[in-house]
Amino acid sequence: MAMNIETQSINFIKPFIPTPSNLRHYKIGFLDELAPSMNIRVVLFFSQIDNPTFVTELQQSLAKTLTPFYPLAGRYIDEICTIDCNDEGVEFITAKVNIKLQDVLDNEANLKFVDQLIPTTMISGDATNPLLAIQVTMFKDGGMTLGVSVVHKIVDMSSLCTFITEWASMNREKNDQVEFAKPVFVSSTLFPGRCYKPVPVQPISDNDMSRKYIRKKYLFSESALLNMKANHHNWSKVQLVSAIIWKGLIDVDQANNNQRVSILLQAVNIRGRTKSLIPKNSCGNIWGFLATEAGNVETVEGLADRLTDNVKKTLNNISKVDHNTEEGKLMILDTFSLPNIEKPTNVVTLTSWCKFPFYEVDFGFGKASWVAPGCVPIVNTVCLIDEARGNGIEAHVLLEAKDVPCFEKALQDFFSCLDLSFSSV
Template sequence: MNVQVEVISKEIIKPSSPTPNPLRHYKLSFLDQISPPLYTSVVLFYEFNRETQPTITETSKHLKKSLGEVLTLFYPLAGRVKIHDHFVECNDEGISYLEAQVTNYRLHDVLNNLVPDELNKFIPFALDEHIANEFALGVQLNMFDCGGFAIGLCISHKLADGLSMLMFTKTWAAIARGETDEAKIGRPQFVSATLFPPKEITGYDSRAGITKNKVTKRFVFDASTIEDLRAKYTDLQKNEKHPSRVETLLAFMWRRIVGATKADHDDDNKMHRVIYTVNLRPRIEPPLPHYSFGNICRISLTAPLLGKSSSWDDEDQESCYGMVRRVREALSKVDKDMKTLQHGGEHLRVMDRLAQSSSTGEVVTSSYTSLCQFPVYDIDFGWGRPTWVGLPPLPINDLILFLDTKEAGGIEAYVTLSEEVMTKFESDPFLRRRVSMSWFGSAADSSLIRQPALLNHVTKFIPKSSRL
């Protein structure tokens, strides 16, 4: 489909209270410095289920008032990012706020036909856009003629990781609902630069890996499918911990991607590996609260896996479980490397070696991140919980991104690959028989549909996951 979204107004929203002078210089941490200069984003779709529906003016007024209030808590987002100087000038100049009208589709029609790239129309900035105006945050309110609406939000990755983005949105929604309980509002803590002091970095290109030559598709796996795969891998685990549903799906998806990546002329000795983002908050001593703000995460990577180590043309259980084991081994090293990471030098050397091996083609690297178990379906601005939450595709190739479905236990997988590899990937017979159809439709080809998903509400989350 080709949804048409017309921006009808633009303005600047400033914090409702001024930032105190001692807080006006916000340092970027070492982990902020090495984060790519792009935006991360989320789009939340809502349906009105009441007899009286507010107008766009009433909806916007409600959101803008609460936005000004939440910016007093998350004050760096209302400042201006000075990337090369490694700080944010917290001058309260405000954030970009857009209002837009969806002119050719109703909300229900969009959700039944939406493909990931269409989500870019519901956010205020292009995700790979150079932050020439130094905005750290942008919000776009999208109204449908049927009365539904979508809130699109972009946050600079130089300031915030995925958890920080979602906790900001959750806090904003709590304020909009009129919450006064401090525990529900969740005040941010700005400790990242203290834990990971900024460094003088030369020769490191944080834009490496950003590309527009890719395609993203969304594949939905229901709870029963994931549990069936878990059972297969659990049979092999002997005395080891059972794989989680995220570990299970990552092993399954990575195997399918490796198979799609291998060309007929590929050398059997070519290596494949996966890197993934790890949330450091629960791994620091003492553990940090989940509302600690910043890029408090690092990448971890599996040992390279030789292409000839197993056949990629079948669904051999042992090789899939071997992938789970490799992921766990890499995670165990994160705890041991925490002190080294805080000094920063060794982490940069690892990332340099990673970039070099990938650029030469000797190692094929896939990236993975998970937003599963984060409270995306608890984000209520006063009109009820979201009908659906979508993630506009990041401009990074060979990427797997997981998000919980509204149905408890299911997972949506956003997969970004080159067009050639995607064609092979989505035709994989084992993938085709595992992919299910969500209630609002699947971005995957209709031939991949297996069974409809249920509309159970996802259970409320208390953050425990160690991955972003």
């Protein structure tokens, strides 16, 4: 099935109320500075849209939502680590496609379509580039997708989810009196900038990405996860799935004749978890890293125990942080330092979007039938997200095509021992 997308329009949506001059320059914090040079990308799939004016309404409600989220409509000046909140606007693309939405949802190879439904605008040092881009794609059967791409240096996923939720509320209520969980852009106040370089990542070239790599989706049902957790009540579903995926990637590394130390990196949202309260509606990058070394552990159960213990230890440490002190700031900064390991290291980066309320988002034309992350072209990346229907977990894993059989054998071996199954696409 070929999908041909035709761009209909490109506009720039500005805040409904101009940003006052005293808010013109927003200096980013050191957690923003450390954010990888990449975009956070997500697409929401909506079934039948009967309203012929919904695009205009989305643009109008977006403008009103950008008033309190004003930094997203600005431009980033790399030389001075500052957002110029000049209201130049958010890129808003409308497009149409030659197939039905249901054709995508029913197609087992639907992952190959996902990235075409998200704006391709990427971060660069160019101060003319938008920080946020949105693409509305209309399908033949009246279905629609809403693709969002935002510069990670400006916000994290918690901030983006807050923005999408508030935009949906504004559009649904069509009322200027909508009660906002008013965003607070305070990352630079909590963690003042220190001119740090972004966390280094290992991007995959476009050529290699198209020739050698494939993104796979694995669904772990709630019943299977509950069965596996039966005798391990201290495991969370996220840590269990993380351990299963991690074990598969360790097996792939060993099958390629590497004897490397393996480390799993996880992002940790620190809102509401520190001694000095950080508001949950704080926008920007308010997160740290959690690094767990596999050591000599060779089983999923052992890896799950390690992850669980490390999460508890890290969250306990974060609960003692007073971000108002230099000691507290250094404790958060320390999470970005990998363990001091002299041997070659196989780093797996895992992000969990579980419990972010994407499936509760309602723009006034129903909730999303599916939500998918955009592909991150970085070696050994994994994204977990809630299952569309039910309480399972979808895992999106980027693999070299040649390694897929080895990875899936590791998963199959583990599930076979428990007389359970998983599904893959």
